[in-house]
Amino acid sequence: MTAADGDRDHVQSLERGITVLLAFDAEHPNPTLAELAQLTGFSRPAVRRFLITLERMGYVRGAGGRWSLTPRVLAIGQHYTASHALIELAQPHLLHLAEQTQESASLATLDGDEVVYVARVPVRRIMSINVSVGTRVPAHATSMGRVLLAWAPTEQVDDVLARHPLAAPTPNTVTDVGVLRATLAEVHRQGWSVVSEELETGLLSASAPVRDRSGAVVAALASSTSTGRSTVEQLERDVVPLLVETADRITADLGGTARAS
Amino acid sequence: MTAADGDRDHVQSLERGITVLLAFDAEHPNPTLAELAQLTGFSRPAVRRFLITLERMGYVRGAGGRWSLTPRVLAIGQHYTASHALIELAQPHLLHLAEQTQESASLATLDGDEVVYVARVPVRRIMSINVSVGTRVPAHATSMGRVLLAWAPTEQVDDVLARHPLAAPTPNTVTDVGVLRATLAEVHRQGWSVVSEELETGLLSASAPVRDRSGAVVAALASSTSTGRSTVEQLERDVVPLLVETADRITADLGGTARAS
DNA sequence: CCTCCGTGTACGCTCTGCGTACCTACTGAC
DNA sequence: GTCAGTAGGTACGCAGAGCGTACACGGAGG
Structure with a gap:
């Protein structure tokens, strides 16, 4: 797009998806979709796609319009320890x-x-x-x-x-x-x-x-x-x-x- | 592709990227690019793109043709704890x-x-x-x-x-x-x-x-x-x-x- | 009633991300 | 020395993945 972004070998969706995952923190433990969109700066549909993907993988859970991390997130860190x-x-x-x-x-x-x-x-x-x-x-x-x-x-x-x-x-x-x-x-x-x-x-x-x-x-x-x-x-x-x-x-x-x- | 895959609202690159990250474990603490490609089933260029993205985000480090997780991976789990x-x-x-x-x-x-x-x-x-x-x-x-x-x-x-x-x-x-x-x-x-x-x-x-x-x-x-x-x-x-x-x-x-x- | 908050969905365009194919660098065998 | 055989890097063109706009919807509160 803006020329400066022209980074080859950079997978946008991966970085964005992880950004969404990391948007959950002490200040935002149970954000709504719209909140996450605002926090990350991505469009609502985009954030929704990431959330659904993460939900299928078991990392987030959506209920009553609010999303939260599942303990499965802890498993990611385990891979560092294990390796x-x-x-x-x-x-x-x-x-x-x-x-x-x-x-x-x-x-x-x-x-x-x-x-x-x-x-x-x-x-x-x-x-x-x-x-x-x-x-x-x-x-x-x-x-x-x-x-x-x-x-x-x-x-x-x-x-x-x-x-x-x-x-x-x-x-x-x-x-x-x-x-x-x-x-x-x-x-x-x-x-x-x-x-x-x-x-x-x-x-x-x-x-x-x-x-x-x-x-x-x-x-x-x-x-x-x-x-x-x-x-x-x-x-x-x-x-x-x-x-x-x-x-x-x-x-x-x-x-x-x-x-x- | 094969019709069965036709999952709407599923972000392929995010799932694949996380799969690459999780391919590091006790059996494969320092895999090569080719090894990771084999482990995940993705093509070498694809794995390379994910690795470079993850490296820029600070989660993996590549040296001498071998890749490894950095302690930053632990920060992901922290978000569960914090939330x-x-x-x-x-x-x-x-x-x-x-x-x-x-x-x-x-x-x-x-x-x-x-x-x-x-x-x-x-x-x-x-x-x-x-x-x-x-x-x-x-x-x-x-x-x-x-x-x-x-x-x-x-x-x-x-x-x-x-x-x-x-x-x-x-x-x-x-x-x-x-x-x-x-x-x-x-x-x-x-x-x-x-x-x-x-x-x-x-x-x-x-x-x-x-x-x-x-x-x-x-x-x-x-x-x-x-x-x-x-x-x-x-x-x-x-x-x-x-x-x-x-x-x-x-x-x-x-x-x-x-x-x- | 309408408005404002929110989520879900459709849709068409674009550019992201894809894999094939090819090239290079190094290693070890002979 | 050559020649496989191994590895990683790169180019490129195609396809469709992922994008955001726009709209529909549903509930809460005035």
Whole structure:
């Protein structure tokens, strides 16, 4: 159409259909057809076609002029989990870590400039937001993100640090690129990271890298607590060794070795 | 095309695109383009178009002739969670229940003849399969399924029980329709369900209903343990009251009351 | 009664999406 | 070195999938 759209190898209906699926959220849990049309910007008949297709596939349900997502939507995410052996493998180790520390244990991966939780054993509610598998947080402000960035390709790190301004969820968040680079070097050297109150006030967490058989860091293991129950010093002394050991064990399960790189 | 396909209001490209996305699984975590074409039955150029579209949306990544899912896929499932206030609301109660019982706590919903876990706090690994949010199990063989069916519309129950043969994962699984109906009536009457070793040998679980403000049962809360650590009698005596109380509290959070119906 | 909200349907046009066919790049056998 | 045999990319022309406009309909509220 408008020349700029001229994208070859782009399947319009697929993107539009997924856009419709994603239009369901906390603000619009049971939209009407007209509402969805407005939200997505597509015509009503178009949205209706997508909805009917999605309904046949079992992802949405229409009743009384209102539409809603079905739990089958959750199955889509399962395919990510299933296709990454690491996640299934890590589960028992996360449980063990959570039991030993009596704190929430998490496994996360880097996606762009964000950290994505891919497995989790919650113990207490510490964060204000409800962290679950799939939740994303800014990488530079978390111990998991620091670990993942510390071993990431240079260009990827540059890319993340180049974003301005870097989000600062708390007054403590380090956003100075120079300081961050130094921190990453330090994390790389010592093999773990502890971050205090940079993502959320009162939140404290430690993280260690998990490697695949090629030695590449593919995930970060973390244990999170609150400033009310622990301190940076306690974490470094008591939790970090356990964390590193657990991460190395997951690495070993993946067929890797815990060498530095 | 072949007349039989003549389905109006069906968007082919959307269904095909999602089919490509779902072709990634444990057996095919890093397929090649040709592999995906074979798996889905679509032509290579078609699959390529879908992949490129999905890649632009951030759901897949292609490298070295191999494709893989990105963690962004998990975000799709988040929309289900976000659009159901119940799930977010229930989280702290699940944590509390898990802490008090020192056993895994789960919240599930009915979808067709299966129960789908929609929230979960794992404590120990008891089941052989890795249960996570999105996991599906046959409804008739679980305490959660029994609870959900006990309050489901008659026709839905008929529909589930009409499936032959009903799956029998263990020798203990009740598959006799008459017995099941009697059990459902009993569950409805007493307000909870305990099931022993019908889904998996050694697995024991109790469940209670969660209602919305209209009084309809919308989810089942469960606590699971193993025959090695508890018995049906212990569960009924110690866990069921706690379970019912917790379920009622979630119901109250939803603005409902714990009346029978 | 009419109006305003909403959904469903018909229909013709266009451009999206289709697959065939062909080309290129790499790998390994011999 | 050649030559299959494998893979992925691309061009292209056709068909029909998917598009939006326009209209019918049904219920709620004035």
